[in-house]
Amino acid sequence: MTTSSAPGKVYLFGEHAVVYGEPAVPCAIERRARVTVERREDERLRVRANDLTLDGFTVTWGGSGTDPRPDVDVPTPLVEAAMGYIDGAIEQALDAAGEDGIGFDITVESDIPLGAGLGSSAAVVVAGIDAAARELGVELDAGTIADRAYRVEYDVQDGQASRADTFCSAMGGAVRVQGDDCQRIEDVPTLPFVIGYDGNTGDTGKLVAGVRELKEAYGFAADTVESIGDIVRSGEIALDDGDVEEIGRLMNFNHGLLSALGVSARSLDTMVWAAREADALGAKLTGSGGGGCIVALDRTEQTHTALEYTPGCEDAFRAELDTEGVRRER
């Protein structure tokens, strides 16, 4: 039996603009998915996912004559997606180990809110590949896990996946993503993130399409996308300098430009203002927007409390930048 874990992530800077070749900086956060894998005698996969949905579900598939439908009341596409990620992770581990036809009992636990844009699926895949490969006696380096996890997300998400989530989850820390090029940013300062979650999930495809329409219709929208890239470049310098006040200012500006591009939401702006009025160094939406999460850079430890009492904030938690990526758990 092997357990591995991998972190979720926030976008410190650059979401949406990254679609157009600008750099972005996702950061791993101290919220993890844990995947426990144990070899079975047969070829079946049995998955227990306690926190992957609110209710949790158990499903067994593979082998002969089994139906891959869980016997619980969770939305079928969600279950299929979750099974897709886990199935894909196991396949990658088997492939890496040169094995085939081995079954596993798999338990998934996650304290990353699902569907919140915090990279929970990437974390499950990354941790799953690591745990299953180790269970097969193979130790993969983080870069290989990131690559293989990306392939899983790419398949499950019909070619719409970004390398950012899986790379960030596998490597940990702050990461620079530009196109297919992903690199870890070294020596970043402590970043005391506070995350606020409105309980909603934005429609990423629709939001990305909306930005594309604006960008194609208006020169100033294309310029705004470029300005986000400029913010990221300034942000890299601020990270290198350890200048957290500057990082906060840049987050605020980044949020405004994302709002201009139409990807904020009432709930996100409400949480952003709550964080700023609680003296956060900066706050912005993270991910595709339209709903989901904001990330604030805390100064006084008041941000968390302020968000907890903000109407429309379903969940607020502290989660520092996590410099560790995927790892084996004892």
Added chain:
Amino acid sequence: MTTSSAPGKVYLFGEHAVVYGEPAVPCAIERRARVTVERREDERLRVRANDLTLDGFTVTWGGSGTDPRPDVDVPTPLVEAAMGYIDGAIEQALDAAGEDGIGFDITVESDIPLGAGLGSSAAVVVAGIDAAARELGVELDAGTIADRAYRVEYDVQDGQASRADTFCSAMGGAVRVQGDDCQRIEDVPTLPFVIGYDGNTGDTGKLVAGVRELKEAYGFAADTVESIGDIVRSGEIALDDGDVEEIGRLMNFNHGLLSALGVSARSLDTMVWAAREADALGAKLTGSGGGGCIVALDRTEQTHTALEYTPGCEDAFRAELDTEGVRRER
């Protein structure tokens, strides 16, 4: 006895960027200041200002031995400013008529919220010059009144005045302002504005300085200011085409860029979202920001109701684009 009135204004596009030579489009709104002027036998000015403050005040000055302090509980700087505007307006009218040493009884009534960034002082000055000049038997054209009113605002506001407010109030309609060049935009569509007011007054000087600092520190902030100019240029085309949906989209984008520049406020964003969720075509802050007003372009007549029930919105009202500028009232 002569009564004249002049409208307040909102910025449809371009505030803040106009400081750096970009164009802006203020629009006169169906909310007016009315100034009634009657020649006195002596050289004194007696002013009754019923709505210029919440409580109203009466003050008499000029002539010999009078103290220009009102006998009511209103903030002195406010009274001094108000008297400055009215004194200046009368001076300009006397100058235009080639007269001197004539006193007046003046009554000011205004349904433009004071200090809300809706150009109430400009409207008072414009209406005051027109009424006093007519009382002296002189009819001034709107352009002359705009010029003279600007001189008054320039003096009272220590050289910080913009030509936009006085020009827009004198001419009415939609106006294009760029540097010192002000022009009326002809044949604009009906613009059903709804205005939400949070009861606060932003510190214009501080807000303008904040934008300047950002612009000097960051290339992307300078680009954002230019992008606002581009929005204004697109907005002029949309006005010419009578495309109100496009005007709404541009207002939304403009608001986002103003937010990025740090001049929005929690209350303003709250009102902007309330308007958008009530199906407004677009919504943005108007004026220097930090507090004050938002302007929404209504589609369904629900915007006004939505704002009325929005916490933090002290006053919400409909006010269409007013194509008439300064005018004599019967």
